[in-house]
Amino acid sequence: MIFLCVNQFEFGKCNQDVYIIESWIEGRNAGEIIPDLTKREQYNLGLEAGRILKVIHSIPAPENHFDWEIRFNEKSIVKLRCIMSVPLNWTEQKILSLI
Numbered sequence: 001m002i003f004l005c006v007n008q009f010e011f012g013k014c015n016q017d018v019y020i021i022e023s024w025i026e027g028r029n030a031g032e033i034i035p036d037l038t039k040r041e042q043y044n045l046g047l048e049a050g051r052i053l054k055v056i057h058s059i060p061a062p063e064n065h066f067d068w069e070i071r072f073n074e075k076s077i078v079k080l081r082c083i084m085s086v087p088l089n090w091t092e093q094k095i096l097s098l099i
Contacts, residue, residue: 006022013019034042 006025008020008022010021011018034045037045
């Protein structure tokens with residue numbers, strides 16, 4: 001089975017967000033294709049995805065890279081404030097599901 005990967009043309013920062021410009025690949029989404037594969041093909045695809053993720057996660061972050069937990073919590077607080085500013089009756093469970 002052959003899987004194509006996008007080529008990254010540009011990566012940058014805009015205000016507090018980041019963006020990536022990548023090439024377009026013709027074809028179908030993996031989510032559409034995987035259910036049609038045999039269980040063995042699905043399993044092998046999962047193993048390959050795991051191998052790729054292992055390599056990706058083995059790459060150390062730069063020393064000056066932000067602390068992920070701090071950034072995640074900051075973003076959650078901003079989202080929570082936005083949600084709470086809407087004049088609706090929110091349950092705690094519903095709020096947490098939106099963060």
